[in-house]
Amino acid sequence: MTSRHLLIVFVVLLGLGPLVLPEFYITLLNYIGLYALVALGLVLLTGVGGLTSFGQAAFVGLGAYATAALTTATDLPAWLLPLANPWGGLLAGLLVTAAVALLLGVLTLRLSGHYLPLGTIAWGISLYFLFGNLQFLGGHTGISGIPTLSIAGIELRDGRHYYYLIWAVLLAAVWLTHNLLDSRAGRAIRALKGGVVMAEAMGVDTARTKTIIFLIAALFACLSGWLYAHLQRFVNPTPFGLHIGIEYLFMAVIGGAAYVWGALVGAALITVLKQWLQDLLPQLFGATGNFEVIAFGLLMIVVLHRARDGLWPWLVRWLPEKSALAERHRDAPPLPRRPVPAVGSPLLEVKDAIKQFGGLVANDHMSLHVNAGEILALIGPNGAGKSTFFNLVTGVNPPTAGEVRFMGERVDGHTSRMIARMGMSRTFQHVRLLAGMTVLENVALGAHMRGKHGVPAAMLHLEREEEHCLLAEAARHCQRVGLGEHLQDAAGSLPLGKQRIVEIARALAADPCLLLLDEPAAGLRFMEKQALAELLKQLRAEGMGILLVEHDMEFVMDLADRVVVMEFGKKIAEGLPHAVQSDPAVIEAYLGGVE
Amino acid sequence: MDLQIALLLAQDGIVNGAIYALLALALVLVFAVTRVIFIPQGEFVAYGALTLASFQIGQTPGTLWLLMVLGVAVAALDAPALWRQGCRAGPKIYGLIGRQIAYPLVIAALVLGAQPKEWPMLLQVLLALAVVVPLGPQLYRVAYQPIAEAPVLILLIVSVALHLALVGLGLLFFGAEGSRTPAFSDASLEVGGLTISGQSLWVVGASLVLIVALYVFFERSLYGKALRATAINRAGARLMGISTTLAGKLSFLLAAAIGALSGILIAPLTTIYYDTGFLVGLKGFVGAIVGGLASYPVAAAGALLVGLLEAFSSFHASAFKEVIVFTLIIPVLVWRSLTTRHVEEEE
Numbered sequence: 001m002t003s004r005h006l007l008i009v010f011v012v013l014l015g016l017g018p019l020v021l022p023e024f025y026i027t028l029l030n031y032i033g034l035y036a037l038v039a040l041g042l043v044l045l046t047g048v049g050g051l052t053s054f055g056q057a058a059f060v061g062l063g064a065y066a067t068a069a070l071t072t073a074t075d076l077p078a079w080l081l082p083l084a085n086p087w088g089g090l091l092a093g094l095l096v097t098a099a100v101a102l103l104l105g106v107l108t109l110r111l112s113g114h115y116l117p118l119g120t121i122a123w124g125i126s127l128y129f130l131f132g133n134l135q136f137l138g139g140h141t142g143i144s145g146i147p148t149l150s151i152a153g154i155e156l157r158d159g160r161h162y163y164y165l166i167w168a169v170l171l172a173a174v175w176l177t178h179n180l181l182d183s184r185a186g187r188a189i190r191a192l193k194g195g196v197v198m199a200e201a202m203g204v205d206t207a208r209t210k211t212i213i214f215l216i217a218a219l220f221a222c223l224s225g226w227l228y229a230h231l232q233r234f235v236n237p238t239p240f241g242l243h244i245g246i247e248y249l250f251m252a253v254i255g256g257a258a259y260v261w262g263a264l265v266g267a268a269l270i271t272v273l274k275q276w277l278q279d280l281l282p283q284l285f286g287a288t289g290n291f292e293v294i295a296f297g298l299l300m301i302v303v304l305h306r307a308r309d310g311l312w313p314w315l316v317r318w319l320p321e322k323s324a325l326a327e328r329h330r331d332a333p334p335l336p337r338r339p340v341p342a343v344g345s346p347l348l349e350v351k352d353a354i355k356q357f358g359g360l361v362a363n364d365h366m367s368l369h370v371n372a373g374e375i376l377a378l379i380g381p382n383g384a385g386k387s388t389f390f391n392l393v394t395g396v397n398p399p400t401a402g403e404v405r406f407m408g409e410r411v412d413g414h415t416s417r418m419i420a421r422m423g424m425s426r427t428f429q430h431v432r433l434l435a436g437m438t439v440l441e442n443v444a445l446g447a448h449m450r451g452k453h454g455v456p457a458a459m460l461h462l463e464r465e466e467e468h469c470l471l472a473e474a475a476r477h478c479q480r481v482g483l484g485e486h487l488q489d490a491a492g493s494l495p496l497g498k499q500r501i502v503e504i505a506r507a508l509a510a511d512p513c514l515l516l517l518d519e520p521a522a523g524l525r526f527m528e529k530q531a532l533a534e535l536l537k538q539l540r541a542e543g544m545g546i547l548l549v550e551h552d553m554e555f556v557m558d559l560a561d562r563v564v565v566m567e568f569g570k571k572i573a574e575g576l577p578h579a580v581q582s583d584p585a586v587i588e589a590y591l592g593g594v595e
Numbered sequence: 596m597d598l599q600i601a602l603l604l605a606q607d608g609i610v611n612g613a614i615y616a617l618l619a620l621a622l623v624l625v626f627a628v629t630r631v632i633f634i635p636q637g638e639f640v641a642y643g644a645l646t647l648a649s650f651q652i653g654q655t656p657g658t659l660w661l662l663m664v665l666g667v668a669v670a671a672l673d674a675p676a677l678w679r680q681g682c683r684a685g686p687k688i689y690g691l692i693g694r695q696i697a698y699p700l701v702i703a704a705l706v707l708g709a710q711p712k713e714w715p716m717l718l719q720v721l722l723a724l725a726v727v728v729p730l731g732p733q734l735y736r737v738a739y740q741p742i743a744e745a746p747v748l749i750l751l752i753v754s755v756a757l758h759l760a761l762v763g764l765g766l767l768f769f770g771a772e773g774s775r776t777p778a779f780s781d782a783s784l785e786v787g788g789l790t791i792s793g794q795s796l797w798v799v800g801a802s803l804v805l806i807v808a809l810y811v812f813f814e815r816s817l818y819g820k821a822l823r824a825t826a827i828n829r830a831g832a833r834l835m836g837i838s839t840t841l842a843g844k845l846s847f848l849l850a851a852a853i854g855a856l857s858g859i860l861i862a863p864l865t866t867i868y869y870d871t872g873f874l875v876g877l878k879g880f881v882g883a884i885v886g887g888l889a890s891y892p893v894a895a896a897g898a899l900l901v902g903l904l905e906a907f908s909s910f911h912a913s914a915f916k917e918v919i920v921f922t923l924i925i926p927v928l929v930w931r932s933l934t935t936r937h938v939e940e941e942e
Contacts, residue, residue, distance in 0.1 A: 114748065115928065293760065
């Protein structure tokens with residue numbers, strides 16, 4: 001029995017439910033479905049993307065109120081009349097939700113992580129009071145008399161009818177989300193957790209990606225609200241308040257925020273628990289009130305202390321093993337490559353670059369150039385400013401003054417994503433891989449810029465051809481750097497030296513013409529170092545330019561065509577490896593002067 | 596709207612703004628030192644006010660039981676580590692038991708045996724603070740300290756969970772009815788035809804005194820400097836022998852004290868319900884966000900602005916005053932997102 005069989009059994013059981021279950025359980029399952037749809041959006045946003053929102057209930061409210069207002073209004077202006085039905089209500093709700101989500105996203109997503117949740121708290125409260133105080137939305141009493149839905153001529157009259165619609169929508173949403181995560185766009189979303197600098201260096205537009213997942217989460221919530229309004233046929237502000245928004249987040253986190261099925265588990269658990277506690281606690285305490293929040297709050301704290309990944313990974317242990325990923329991509333055709341610059345032509349030219357942090361001059365009038373088909377080593381004692389120089393060249397921290405040219409074009413002031421697109425790839429001194437993703441997926445992230453298909457195609461898996469090409473390309477680079485046997489291993493499970501090699505494969509997958517390597521040989525054993533040196537020599541022979549920061553002198557001196565030595569942010573020597581080695585200034589920098 | 600009304604509204608706004616400013620300062624302090632966005636700050640406002648109100652009507656506040664339960668919990672969490680240290684930890688164990696077991700028992704004996712209903716108001720206030728303020732460091736120990744190094748997002752979700760639990764407990768302890776306490780003084784001041792109530796002066800005066808006291812604490816005292824050092828660089832502070840755990844507890848102690856005192860100050864001006872604190876705290880938050888969760892003076896100024904905006908919008912569009920106040924953060928966020936160049940923090 002495989003996971004697929006289990007899924008079929010689950011769907012069949014769901015389908016049989018209304019035929020055997022009493023009304024009470026149908027209602028409960030309907031609510032679980034509606035809540036799980038919202039929680040699913042939060043899985044994408046919080047568990048996968050590392051952002052969060054406490055305002056999802058307000059988006060549910062937008063969906064519910066949009067259709068409620070349009071289908072019950074009696075004196076609509078003529079231009080709105082075509083929308084005065086449930087489908088028009090759905091469209092209007094989705095549009096309004098998209099507009100609000102985009103606005104909130106643009107406002108908060110460029111700021112550090114906690115501004116989005118804080119913004120959504122404020123937004124959740126505002127919308128709640130707005131619903132309660134706008135007379136045309138019925139104020140605190142709400143809107144009643146919302147019509148039922150009719151689909152293909154069949155009127156959905158009671159909970160049993162809605163049951164099928166709700167669960168079909170939910171399963172479709174699960175399918176779409178699942179597809180999305182298993183794609184180029186999905187890798188970009190998962191890269192958000194690896195930090196903005198890494199994701200941007202791979203060519204991922206992080207601001208746009210964050211906005212997109214926030215938008216998807218909001219639209220799922222809106223859809224849930226639309227279903228809710230037609231199921232209940234009545235709306236008032238209560239279910240759209242901030243506390244319900246918080247409950248949605250709890251569902252996602254307790255179920256397992258990083259897993260699509262976690263949303264379902266969490267929604268089911270919280271809904272059933274709430275039902276039970278709402279009966280039990282008031283009796284226990286001898287007073288009426290929403291005492292279940294005490295239990296939810298405490299449960300949540302315990303889960304975050306003890307099992308931050310939620311219940312799903314714990315449940316999965318009882319499920320059959322996933323069958324190994326089929327290598328569908330093996331025969332995919334290679335991706336087109338960018339034209340290779342002629343050997344000897346200038347790739348990178350830096351002139352008098354200065355980088356200041358306040359009063360500290362980290363790079364002082366640095367100049368160097370790298371040509372196609374050569375290896376330039378940048379060496380110097382710790383703290384000499386080599387990593388600052390890397391950041392300055394790659395656009396992470398633009399220079400305070402001076403000029404950086406890449407492929408003949410001025411790039412100082414360009415973002416790191418633009419520079420990466422022009423064909424400059426890098427590795428990081430402190431390895432920045434996505435530890436939970438496989439080696440193959442990590443390397444495929446490097447090929448991000450070589451694909452085109454976006455989120456809609458990914459959700460429907462219409463981009464499989466391109467995806468296979470990307471994975472095939474990634475697999476080829478893994479083979480080339482000697483990671484062939486680790487394709488399906490989690491990147492975090494490899495030893496540090498191998499993780500550095502994964503970074504090199506990832507950089508190569510972008511098809512660069514200039515490669516920037518930050519201490520690639522650190523942590524490698526002798527044989528591995530030799531293999532790495534061979535690889536770099538091969539790449540040089542193919543016409544690639546390589547800028548190398550490294551402390552291992554033997555490695556550098558055997559490999560580099562030229563060497564630049566830095567100390568205290570300045571270039572103190574430049575030349576052929578052996579000339580530099582006997583330079584008195586360099587010897588003084590490394591070994592200290594003769595007193 | 597004539598000048599008279601404008602002045603009245605301004606007075607209202609300044610009084611509320613002073614409270615929001617205090618809360619904003621506490622929020623900035625807690626965030627800077629521990630990276631916790633302290634959503635439950637508002638619950639301390641409600642707990643402070645309602646605990647005082649309970650004393651005044653001769654009831655035993657539920658916060659007392661919370662103090663005892665959390666004391667036992669903290670003792671149970673801390674004892675094993677001390678136990679393993681063996682005899683060297685002797686004085687520490689006595690300190691732990693003294694703070695977490697004996698102290699709550701003494702307070703309970705006072706509340707249950709000494710009829711605080713008959714006490715003068717000042718003593719009632721002190722007793723209410725004695726019950727509520729220790730909850731701050733206790734909650735830090737139980738809810739935050741085990742995951743002190745977690746990402747900001749996780750800490751924020753814990754804050755929200757704690758807020759929810761504390762609101763539920765507030766309902767359990769104090770019921771759904773609100774309370775209002777008598778004013779600290781019945782005196783009022785006549786300035787140019789405008790009556791200023793004694794309580795307003797109390798609120799503004801106490802806020803100013805607290806702000807000055809905080810300033811002195813941070814600039815002049817060793818503990819204050821330790822907190823500032825922790826806020827600037829946790830690892831560096833630890834290398835200098837500053838315990839980040841102690842810094843966390845201390846900042847929560849200050850935040851709880853500020854919250855409870857704010858609640859006690861505004862309880863005579865407005866009816867406090869078990870869930871009032873949340874909105875009050877959030878308005879302090881809007882002020883803190885104006886200050887970018889980093890700058891104390893800007894946060895205080897932002898909070899004052901929130902108070903004034905609230906007062907004037909309650910006159911013009913009272914149904915929408917919350918909407919207007921919380922929408923204030925939008926232009927602030929626009930401005931911040933246009934002026935901040937995102938630099939990644941290495942977590």
